Amino acid sequence: MEVHELKSKQWFTPVRFSHLTKHAGVGAVVRDQNDLLIFVKDTSTWPLKYLTKLHAVERVKRHLEITSDLMLPPQASIDGDSNLKIKGGTIPTLRFPNWTRCDNCNVLYFKPWANTNADISQKITCSSCSKGSLSQVTWCAVSSHGDLMDVPWHYICHRKSNTAAQQQCRHNTHEAYLKLELNERGRWEIHCKKCKATEQIDGTDFHHNTHKQPGLTERKPVGVDQITYTVMEVNDPRVFSAMSERALVIPPESNVDKESLVYKLMQQSQLVAAIKGAKRNLQKQREKKKAMRELKCTEEELFAALNEIDRDKSANNISFDDITSADMISDEFEALTTEQEFSSNADFITTHLTGEWQSYLQSIAESDGIRIESNLVDKLVAVNRLRVIEVYKGFQRAASDVDEFDPIPTVNPDFTGSIGWLPAVELFGEGIFFTLNHTCLEKWEEQALIRLRASEIETRYQDSEIALPDEATPTSRFILLHTIAHAFIRELETLAGYPAASLQERIYSSSEGKMAGILIYTAVPDIAGSLGGIVGQAKPSRFMRLLDAVFRQIEWCSMDPVCNDIEGQGPSWLNRAACHGCVLIPDTSCSYNNVFLDRVFIKGKPEEGIPPLREFVSK
Template sequence: MERILHDLRLSEAITPFGVGAVVDVRGESLIAPDTSWWDRRAAREIHCERLVLRLGGGVLKQPPAHAGRAGRETAHLVYWRFPTWRFCERCTTLSRGSGRNKGRWTNQCECGGMLVPMRYVAVCERGSHIQDVPWFRWAHRGTDSGVTEEVRFCRAYKELKFLRSAQRGEGLASLRIHCNGCRRSRPLSDLVLTDSLQRDGIRCGGTQPWEETDTAVRCDHPLRAVQRGATSNYIADRISALDIPEERPPSAEQADRIRSHVYFEKVVADNGGPQAEMVSGWIAAELGVTADEVLSLAAGGDPADDKPLLDLKDGEWAAFLKKLEGGRDRSDGDFVVDGWRTPEESEWPSALTDRLPAIGQVRRVREVRALRRFQRHSADADFVTVDLGPDRKRKPVYPAVEMFGEGIFLRFDESRLVEWENQPDVRARAGILMARRESAPWAAGLDVPEPRFVALHTIAHLLIRRLAFASGYASASLQERVYANTDRPDRTAGILIYTAAGDAQGTLGGLVRLGEPDKLIPLLMAALNDADVCSNDPVCIESDRQGSSSLNLSACHGCALISETSCETANRLLDRQLVLGGGTVTGLLDQVLDQARRSPAAHPKES
């Protein structure tokens, strides 16, 4: 094993260069093996109980890192060379895993030319396995008349050539694998045909490139030849959590009060009978809840949620609410938030201040990001865990990094949100995205595009675009975290915009200083003013089919889209009409700009 000296940022070891990813480094193609190959002593453990709990147990480990210049004994990450088939740029000879020179790996052919990794690899359509295309076998297969007995039993393993022929036009038809032994020649255009590998008798090996073949499991799913750099070859499932004191949501505290009531056991014992209905009414009247809530809890109506991200957000939402009520935060630690109440009587439009009762200046926050699993080819494929070690009794190790930063938190008024989102035109508009999300199997992992989520998500994007001018951070450095769900025991309605860096110094205050109401509200007004007219209007505002799988409505690069790495849903589920209104749709902040324009004192201020 020979080291390639190449530095990565810690966050890149999670994604895009995380476990299972195929990457190009200094002219070579590599793949990252699972965490069982890591030097466990060099990988520092990261503590975040909230995240570990949602992952179902395990250990969070930071990839081995160094500060300064790398040396022979420096902690490092292991990468495997993949694909192993390469061709020479000079003599075009095709070879597999060759290039040994006195015990050292070399990337040169015997003729002195450089060896280049083959462009295509084979990916399992459903099993998320990946392997080399067996080029010698493939070159001597096919359904045409050229597959003679001499071709079928050819043994000229070192006579393969990778040829380019301008006489055959452009594209894959001009690229051929040629055998000098039997004179068989086959174009790469045959490789990418549907089920081409299946017809040639090439089957999935059931492993990842770094796994031993004796660990393979039977896989009957077909293989497909794809370019090794295709984005579908690696679909990472990353999860992040804010390291905050785990606060119990109000619904959990209410459930505890109901369970601890002296008469609750009688409701459980009667199991839905007439006595249970009567006693549940007594409990409900005493505790200020409904009888249905008592009966549901007695019947075990506290369903577990299988979405760890939403579970994480429930705790974060409860923690933010507690911080907002406390005013100035003089505590220490990694979660410091100053709470502000929006002035009830101010020069700003009431249509905005009534819907935005509280703002939080997040002076310090710690975020832990972890890679949970990955899949290949499509969102329907099986997931592969990041720890494939043989010792199943050992706790799985998840790659993780910790980030320190600052941010701004906006809480929206629940009662006004409910009043708005119950309007038929609003629900019909959001229903368009609901139907498209359900019809796209890969989109099942996205948030449910209910009206409040689409509106708050779009507001977060608009504000990020404006903050990029005022905070000193590029928009790609800002992240969003949207709290907007109605199907939770505690409804959420807020957004967090933050930036984080991978060292203990965190960030420099350019974002958090804008969290005071007299600075943030003008910025939000300016963001709405920017979004009122898009450079692509009227096409954009009248559109209801934009983005991948048409999962955006009135939103494009001219108005609402930001860097995909900053967005939780990769620039999907956005709509300006649900924010500012349009046509027959009433926007959440529909009257804000009209009120501002009628009042000179409340005109949006540029920052």
């Protein structure tokens, strides 16, 4: 269990590892278990001695264009329920926003906890009315440069001052004279009790001449005199958008023996550093004995492992000089479609069921009710074990001055620029992988109306502000595969008992490389992975039932005929016949923003001359 730490009163909040690359990453404002809003501090403040370097990920780094080391976040546990002693390392946070509001009289206070000895879990009573309790305001100010700051309430309230008294009213954080409340029209307003100034705050912009992040010294901007900040609620999606990427660990790195002493030493880099950094023989002997105790090895075994690391010939040091980011999808596709032997502790284990699938199809060929689309599936593979590395590359914020022609910059997890690593998590799980017959797809792709329908979505994508991974190109093949993948996830929720939000997709699509594959998997931040519920669905008889349910689902939607006939829906109209009634899934499960979906590509639309996919499948 990972723990966020609120140091001012020593309050600790547990957070899932997988959340640290999403909504609870560096730069995010999250609500802790004590109902406080807290800001996750940058990686330069993380306790280095509790970080663990990820090994056997060189190909992943090449694929994701990363040169920095990848480090697992610190792990911690609570020792005892009463004294809150923490074992391990925690990620520092701080309370943000710093302003609070009385739930009775609406008066604002700045950092009221600084002048009280109350426990962090106790509410602070308003000193103005002596009735209400103080809670943090849910408003902040952000810029499209990634900045975040408290709303300057006094300035917002008085910036349109039109009387002498209002113009002379001075800012004083030690005095409770501002009120934040809803007006008769349900809009938020800030009022000054001293000079009677008032101003609405919804969507308010203002300028500031420095970059800001909570807890950091202000920085002067480069190239501009002023930065535009926008006032918005902390739960507005524009306040924080995590930038993270995933890649599978595939052979040969997935075959690294994690039980070997060399690998264990590489994971315990502080032990190696202590041994090599010892300047006196007595100190070196002490560090060696410590390593021998922790690793449960002899001195000879320790020496041999250290020498192997020094020679740089460990199994982890495989050369990937010719690997580029463009190879990621094709390399994963090759690993998934290639039969090979795996060790029992490998991070990537597949069982190829293509032969069993083809035999099963032949055995039921004469049966009534068998869908012809089942012949479309070429290869069937059970992915018994997989390891996914998810890297947190930073975050973005968006103010109202965002220029559609000027991309929003990404803020690195290290605000100070003083460290050379990125936070990452490793997820373990299982899945089903299958490919579609390339010959059938080529015949289908030749249809002019199908190409035209895909090109319309591609044009809309080029005119939109949406940015997706490079492999997500709205070709007819990708849209077809993506729609089928979504239907599979929705059906697996019923047949395998997994919530749709816990499933992930990976699309392998390329006409040139003859790729047409779908990987549906679940992965959790635990070495044990999942329980085999998805792999069990790869058994040919079960997969047939799943496939039949998928294609039946695609043919009909509760929103038809509207869903079927609509010209466009979803973000930037990048979907056609696809809605929440048929193939949309939770955003956390879709790698492509829930766009590039269209059921017509599978079921056809005869009234417009678009044939169904089944017409191109060999019997």
